[in-house]
Amino acid sequence: MKKLKNEILKNKGGTIIWTIFIIGFFIFLYGLNSNLKYNKPEDAPENIKYAKAEVTEIISEELGPDPDFQYINIGKQQLEFLILSGENKGKIVTANNFISRVDNKPAKLGSKYILSTYDDFRTTVIANYNREVSLYILLGIFMVIVMILGKLKGVKSLLSLGFTMISIIFLFIPLIIKGVNPIVASIIIVVLSTAVTMIALNGLSKKTVVACLSCILCTIIAGVIAYIFGAINNISTYNTPEAQDLLFVAANTSLKVKELLFSGILISSLGAIMDTTISITSSVFEVYEVNNNLSSSQLFNSGMNIGKDVMGTMTNTLILAFTGSSINVLIIYFMYNIPYMQLINIDLIVIEIIQGLSGGIALILSIPIAALASAKLAPIKSKTKDL
Numbered sequence: 001m002k003k004l005k006n007e008i009l010k011n012k013g014g015t016i017i018w019t020i021f022i023i024g025f026f027i028f029l030y031g032l033n034s035n036l037k038y039n040k041p042e043d044a045p046e047n048i049k050y051a052k053a054e055v056t057e058i059i060s061e062e063l064g065p066d067p068d069f070q071y072i073n074i075g076k077q078q079l080e081f082l083i084l085s086g087e088n089k090g091k092i093v094t095a096n097n098f099i100s101r102v103d104n105k106p107a108k109l110g111s112k113y114i115l116s117t118y119d120d121f122r123t124t125v126i127a128n129y130n131r132e133v134s135l136y137i138l139l140g141i142f143m144v145i146v147m148i149l150g151k152l153k154g155v156k157s158l159l160s161l162g163f164t165m166i167s168i169i170f171l172f173i174p175l176i177i178k179g180v181n182p183i184v185a186s187i188i189i190v191v192l193s194t195a196v197t198m199i200a201l202n203g204l205s206k207k208t209v210v211a212c213l214s215c216i217l218c219t220i221i222a223g224v225i226a227y228i229f230g231a232i233n234n235i236s237t238y239n240t241p242e243a244q245d246l247l248f249v250a251a252n253t254s255l256k257v258k259e260l261l262f263s264g265i266l267i268s269s270l271g272a273i274m275d276t277t278i279s280i281t282s283s284v285f286e287v288y289e290v291n292n293n294l295s296s297s298q299l300f301n302s303g304m305n306i307g308k309d310v311m312g313t314m315t316n317t318l319i320l321a322f323t324g325s326s327i328n329v330l331i332i333y334f335m336y337n338i339p340y341m342q343l344i345n346i347d348l349i350v351i352e353i354i355q356g357l358s359g360g361i362a363l364i365l366s367i368p369i370a371a372l373a374s375a376k377l378a379p380i381k382s383k384t385k386d387l
Contacts, residue, residue, distance in 0.1 A: 018200075029170045036174050039252040048118055051088060052130050053081040055111045059094065066101060074099050079107050081115060081124070088121055095124040105129060153201055160197040167192055168267065176263075179254030183223060186263035190219050190270055198278065206377050211281040214370040215274045222273070222362035223266040229354050230262060237261040239347040261351065269359035272318045276363055277370040280307050284374035296375045303371025315363055319356040326352050 063075035077097040083089055095115065099106050105126065107113070112130035117123055146154040167189050175185040194215045202208045230236055237243055237260040246257045284303040288294060294302075323330075329348055343349060 029166070032174050033170055036177060038177050038254075041249045041251075045118075048116055049086065049120070050114055050116050050127065051083045051121075052085040053083050053093070053113050053115045055107045055109055055113070056080050056082045056092070058107065058109065063099065063106065069101065072101055072104065073106060074101060074104075077107055079126075081113065083115070083121070091121060093121045093124045095126055097126050156200045157197075160193075160200050163196050164189075164193040172263075172267075176260070177253065177255055179256065181256060182259040182263035183227070183266070186223070186266040187220060190266055191216055193270060194219075194274060197274065202278070202282075206380070207281050207285045207374070210370065210373045210377055211274075211278045214277040214281065214366055214373055215270070218273045218277065218362045218366035218369060219266055219270050221365060222269040222359045223262050225361055226265045226354050226358035227259075227262045229358065233350055233354070235261070235347065235350055235354060239351060241348070265355050265358060268321070268355070269318065269362060272314050272321075272359065273363055273366050276307075276310055276314050276366050279310055280367055280370040281374045284371060285378050288378040292379070296379065299375035299378055300371050303374055304368065307367030307371060311364055311367060315360045318359045318363055322352050322356040322359070 057080035059078040059080055061075070061077045063073045063077070066072040066074050076099065079095055079097055081093050081095060083091045083093060093115070097105065097107055105113075105128070112133075114127045114130050115121070116125045116127045143158055146158055148154070150157060171192075172185050172189050175188070176182045194212050198208045198212045198215070202211070236258045237246065238258065240246075240261060243257070246255075246260065249255075250257050280303050283306045284299050287302045288299055326348060333343055333346070333349075338346075
């Protein structure tokens, strides 16, 4: 009975601490974003309104196969729409739908679109398909699967993921807009996301502390390696396809564009490194729980043996993630038959190699770091209680 009472008090105390932290964090975010002021880009559209709409009639249609790509239909449609949202909800409007090779949005009766206008829909432009519903369905499927298979931990993982995304959008971006160095801002996100995720999933314990510190250290290592080799190879955000747009929107603001590339590497490496460190740490602590007669060196060897199995798949995951994001460009370069000496020195290829390998090196280093820290701390008795 006393043990049960202590358990209830412990859970209650942890809930109170989490509640205070979350409320305080969101109050801070609200204050940060409500006072966020910056100069908008000079070409930012003014007085543009958007609305959801559905195709109610195809007034005319002139479509046919592209002369060079028979499987692509191009041409023109004149469409009638029923506006479904905003102050013009219920209004009937017409718009031309110009269908080209790359701007290919053909309509059928009932198709959902996003329309834009600058004159209260006297002139109507088709902006995009309305894809919200299908994306929400996909998100719902993801959440249901996570909750069914993960149960309480699944719910906690979803909340942790939500916290990370909110931190990136409402903390990281406002910080860099205010002039904070992007690398410093990304380290803040790494520390916050790692701590919240680890503690939410595993409670506050030695295991969690070891996993958190190992993850943060190794993620920073990834950024440092990327920064060093970026400097050696004269690579920065200025060498990315988005550089011109970033410089344009950053004009007359405090936004520091140059380091954005390396801050992105920190954030993108975080997930895989977090997964590896918690896997190694949990395994070593579990081995010690089963046999607490093992020495630190034996525990370290166990962690390394487990890490060797994790190493290959997780390294592949990280490098393939970076490679997959640029697969279209790789195909283009391949089809142009660019010589190797030129291919290996193209900015985009160099960036992908630095991203993948710096993250991979940090991931591999996370195995001995997490194993060593776990092996040293697991045998030490602690009075820390899980929150």
